[in-house]
Amino acid sequence: MDQDKKYAYRILIGLKTGQTVLPTETQVGKALKAMGVTSYSFTKITDPERDRIGLDVSLNENRFVTAIGTATGVTDPGSRWTFKFDPTGEQQGGPGAVRGEFVNHLTLPAVGATEYAVTVTLSDATRKELNDNGYSIFGFKAVESSQKGKPLVWFTDTNFQHDFVLSWQVDYVGYISTTVDIDDKSHITKDTQTPMTLGERWNVPYSKDTVVGDPGSIEIANVTGVRYTCGIGQAATAGSPGAAPPICAFPLFGTGMVGIVPIEKVVLTFATSKLNTGTVIEQAFAPSLLIDLTGVSKREVSFDMDHGWGASDGGSWPTWATKLGFASDLVGPLVVGS
Structure with a gap:
């Protein structure tokens, strides 16, 4: 495993098609930055079988993302979502599971306009x-x-x-x-x-x-x-x-x-x-x-x-x-x- 991917984490930000509005990559990036995450990438995903759309956010941090716990990102005061991390990996079978990655799923409320x-x-x-x-x-x-x-x-x-x-x-x-x-x-x-x-x-x-x-x-x-x-x-x-x-x-x-x-x-x-x-x-x-x-x-x-x-x-x-x-x-x- 590449050293720079050793502690790569993935977050699936998903919701049902037509149900609400995904945050933009910029909005998610601002929330991640506020939590100290400086290296990340985005991939837009669709899952027709489950009627879901979303963003796959990979955090390519060469370390555990500690001192994060649960934090709230805000595009405006009427639109909030929560990123939930499991830095220990305990909920996903440990940091070594799935080649050092784990996935969290969350559903977001509608994101306000910018x-x-x-x-x-x-x-x-x-x-x-x-x-x-x-x-x-x-x-x-x-x-x-x-x-x-x-x-x-x-x-x-x-x-x-x-x-x-x-x-x-x-x-x-x-x-x-x-x-x-x-x-x-x-x-x-x-x-x-x-x-x-x-x-x-x-x-x-x-x-x-x-x-x-x-x-x-x-x-x-x-x-x-x-x-x-x-x-x-x-x-x-x-x-x-x-x-x-x-x-x-x-x-x-x-x-x-x-x-x-x-x-x-x-x-x-x-x-x-x-x-x-x-x-x-x-x-x-x-x-x-x-x-x-x-x-x-x-x-x-x-x-x-x-x-x-x-x-x-x-x-x-x-x-x-x-x-x-x-x-x-x-x-x-x-x-x-x-």
């Missing part, structure tokens, strides 16, 4: 009134955390030539800022940032670690003894496409750590306010709409200058859309658990 979009339908009259009266649309993005944090203006845009379309992908940056005041209307500027994905920890001021305790969150830890503000940023098609404006702000104490889970909820607001991205906002400054995309990739809503926000789900007001009035709290809906 690209999301919200369309805001605007009548010709509303588009004209928005443009003529100096309106902007403001966007906020939700996160979940056990720490106390604040939402930030994610984007602002004035392009109302057509229906307004906002889209984003599951790509993040972690950031730190020397601005430690996160009171209402404070402005947070990213001083340092680094690309991050779920399952990664950034030990400030050092580089990221790829093995963390919770693959479902982004963690920022501080070992400097100096207080910062931290959070995550995410690019959107609105505002400044290509940038990754910060969406939240948390105090990062000198020896503290903050765990952040992005969730697919947004708040949209039309207003004449002059606010920059990165501004702390604790209360709605105009009638707003909280839109929940958990488990879906697209939502369609409408806005009218006289009647306000509109949404429909088979003729009735949908549970995934919540109207927020003037001065409504934004911290609770946008920093869940805070």
Whole structure:
């Protein structure tokens, strides 16, 4: 047996045809990376006799994959699956069985989309009134955390030539800022940032670690003894496409750590306010709409200058859309658990 295959493990990620959606190779790879697995390969498999499809994932690690046990990979907070390893090989007859390999089977729930979009339908009259009266649309993005944090203006845009379309992908940056005041209307500027994905920890001021305790969150830890503000940023098609404006702000104490889970909820607001991205906002400054995309990739809503926000789900007001009035709290809906 080749030395580099001595401790090769196989995982069959399978499910019934038409029953749900397989994770992509990229999504599985991110979860494996979060658990410290750096060498792996994928083979797509079909089993018509058993009506199953799946991915055969080979972990070509020249060692036992220890300290894994059971871990959870996450594409978004509404879509979780569990990888169960047996590093000892006891459940499969020992590490020497089947030429040093063993197989685990698991069924996964549906995997959420990695690209999301919200369309805001605007009548010709509303588009004209928005443009003529100096309106902007403001966007906020939700996160979940056990720490106390604040939402930030994610984007602002004035392009109302057509229906307004906002889209984003599951790509993040972690950031730190020397601005430690996160009171209402404070402005947070990213001083340092680094690309991050779920399952990664950034030990400030050092580089990221790829093995963390919770693959479902982004963690920022501080070992400097100096207080910062931290959070995550995410690019959107609105505002400044290509940038990754910060969406939240948390105090990062000198020896503290903050765990952040992005969730697919947004708040949209039309207003004449002059606010920059990165501004702390604790209360709605105009009638707003909280839109929940958990488990879906697209939502369609409408806005009218006289009647306000509109949404429909088979003729009735949908549970995934919540109207927020003037001065409504934004911290609770946008920093869940805070």
